[in-house]
Amino acid sequence: ASFRGVLTNGGRGGGGGGGALLRRSSSIRELPRRFSRQLSRRRSSLAESLPDTPAGWAASTAVLSSFALGYELRLQRSLTAPPLVFSQSNPRNDALRETLSRRRPGGRKGILTRDIKPSLWVGTRGTLSSAAAYALPHFGRKRRGECELNARLNFREVMTMGRDGASVGIDWEVPPEKYDSSLCRRKTSEERQSEILEGPIRKPVVLILHGINNDASFGYVRSLMRACTDRGWIAAGYNFRGCGGVPLTTPRGYTGSYTGDIRDAVQQICDRTASPSVPVFLVGNSLGANLITKYLGEEGYSGTLPPNVAGGVSLGNPLHIHSGNMSFPWAQVLGLGVRKSLFLTRDKWSQMTCRNFRAAFLKALLVCQTIGSVDDTLAPYLIRNDPVYPFAVTVGYPDAGEQYWDDASSYKYVQHVSVPLLKVTAQDDFLVYGSSLRKMSHCLECPNVTVVKTRCGGHLGWQESPPEEQREGEGRGFGTSSWADAAAADFIEAIIESRRKSDKEEEAIKKAREEEVEAEVAAARRRRKEEEREGGGRGDDDDDDDAGNAHMERRSTSEREGYIAARVAAAAAARREADEIRSRL
Known part of the structure; x- marks a missing residue:
């Protein structure tokens, strides 16, 4: 108490x-x-404030919807802007930029000057835009004049790589044939397919590479393939080894550094073309963008790029690959995708007799959680190639992940690219924008690279509201289209147009040179005849021909000697540059 x-x-x-x-x-x-x-x-x-009748509910819903739509429209206007373009000033870049900036046929604005207007609800948000690009297939309508008897041709080819016997799948999409008259004989599907598999290929070819944990069936690849065939080019969707349903035939899958498979595939396609003037273009997405940039840099450094390869497009390229660039939850998501691939291909790598090899793959499959830890565990057993000719194939990175990431980073090779390359990145790209921005200066060191930065787009998204001048049938479906598809196609078209102009100029120069030689020969003959008349009629027509031929021979000999001297000087300069770059590498 x-x-x-x-x-x-x-x-x-x-x-x-x-x-x-x-x-x-x-x-x-x-x-x-x-x-x-x-x-x-x-x-x-709250219950008292809620409407009691359907009309009240409808009014409340309309008010809330108007507020949401108003906010979305303001967000769309704030993100609508033309892209920022960076490149060195030289005749080739200036010509390409002028072509991509002027109005297109039909009154369309140039791809580098018109505003990118993101689609409502999806394009205004980087994550949703990226998800739509991955998930949505292409629902484009048929083009006018296209019928079932003359439709696009789709088929798959399984290529065997000559370096280690790996298999990759190429998903071909061939545009409809054009005939001058209704009386012309129509090619069968077998004949059209044979032209692709055996040659000769006479149309431009666009080889499109997908990103990590994807394949050529994803929406952004199919959409770009359709954009290419709409312009009359042949599109080829490239599936990395072990992807797209193609069985893995070797214990080692694809990596972010090995370019041997791309090298073999490009060479096989170039060998089927009718001539070196038939252009082949490379378009890469995400990891595929990193690989084509590395491939073009390696080939440009060694001077071994096939003459058919005319240019490339790099979409969402990280430039610098490192585990430190991946934050939560994307490091875990990408790691889960790689572990899924390891599980699906376990019948191949489990056959290896090396215990350490099997133990590393089991650890990556069962223990590792992030993409960085998976790379670090598997790096000593990954396939790789030397960065210089003859690009010898080896296995393993002794220093594990750090050495692999350093070798895979394409920023080290981009300054050696020898053909026009368009690199596109969005500011709201949650995967690669930071690492790409930090290494952008390396791209601008190359006179052939054009860097484009957009305000919105996400990772491989770029979902935009179709512009008023959008051509019929374009788009990814659901009222949206991809600005990146149009940018890549316009860039390729500008290169083709530039090559045609240069071919015409070379032809005109060659013709003018021949006319100049003929005029000099005729002048020599006239002088010879005048000398004969002054000298009492010495010589005959045979002597005139001999004099003209001797003059032409002297001219051709001097030109050949000058050409050889120029080639020797260029080779010496290339060797000096190669030695300097090799010391840096």
Whole structure:
């Protein structure tokens, strides 16, 4: 009783501390009841404020929808802007930029000058734009004049790589044939397919590479393939080894550094073309963009790029591959995709007799959680190639992940690219924008690279509202289209147009040179005849021909000697540059 009195009479007899403690504990016990009463009052007030009739509900929904739409329209306007373009100033880049900036046929604005207007709800958010690009197939309508008898031809070819016997799948999409008259004989599907598989290929070919954990069936690849065939080119969707349903025939799958498969595939396609003037283009997405940049840099450094390869497009290229560039949750998501690939191809790598090899793959499959830890575990057993000719194939990175990431980073090779290359990155790309921005200066060191930065687009998304001048049938479906598809196609078309102009100029120069030689020969003959008349009729027509031929021979000999001297000087300069770059590497 005395203890109870002390607690209850807290202010008396020195018991104030105990009373305060009791009041505090009772107030804590009251908190749930107070919260429940407040929640009940708010629920009742909310229930009273809700409409009682369907008309009231409709009005409330309309008001909320108008507020949401107004916010979305303001967000769309804030993101609508033309892209930023960076490149060195030289005749080739200036000509390409001028072509891509002027109005296209039909009144369309140039791809580098018109605003990129993101689609509502999807294009305005980088993550949703990327998800739509991955998930949505192409739902383009048929083009006018296209019928079932003259439709696009789709088929798959399985190529065997000559370096280690690996298999990759090429998904071909061939545009409809064009005939001058309805009386012309129509080619069968077998004949059209034979032209692709055996040659000769007479149309431009666009080889498109997908990203990590994807294949050529993903929406962004199919959409770009359709954009190419709409312009009359042949599109080829490249599936990395072990991807797209093509069985893995070697224990080692694709990596972010090995370019041997691309090299073999490009060479096989170039060998089927009718002539070196038939252009072949490379378009890479994400990891595929990194690989084509590395391939073009390696070939440009060694001077071994096939003459058919006329240019490339790099979309969402990270430039610098490193585990530190991946944050949560994307490092875990990409790691899960790689582990899934390892599980699906376990029948191949589990046959290896090397215990360390099998143990590393089991650890990557069962223990590793992020893409960085998977790379670090498998790096000593990954396939790789030397960066210089003859690009010898070896296995393993002794220093594990750091050495692999350093070898895979394409920023080290981009300055050696010898053909026009368009690199496109979005500011809201949550995967690669940071690493790409930090290494952008390496791209601008190359006179052949054009860097384009967009305000929106996400990772490989670029979902935009179709512009008013959008051509019929274009788009990814659901009222959206891809700005990147149009940019890549316009860039390729500009290169083709530039090559045609240069071919015409070379032809005109050659013709003018021949006419100049003929004029000099004729002048030599006239001088010879005048000398004969002055000298009493010496010589005959045969002497005239001999004099003209001798003049032509002297001219051709001097030109040949000058050409050889120029080639020797160029080779010496290339060797000096190669030695300097090799010392840096």
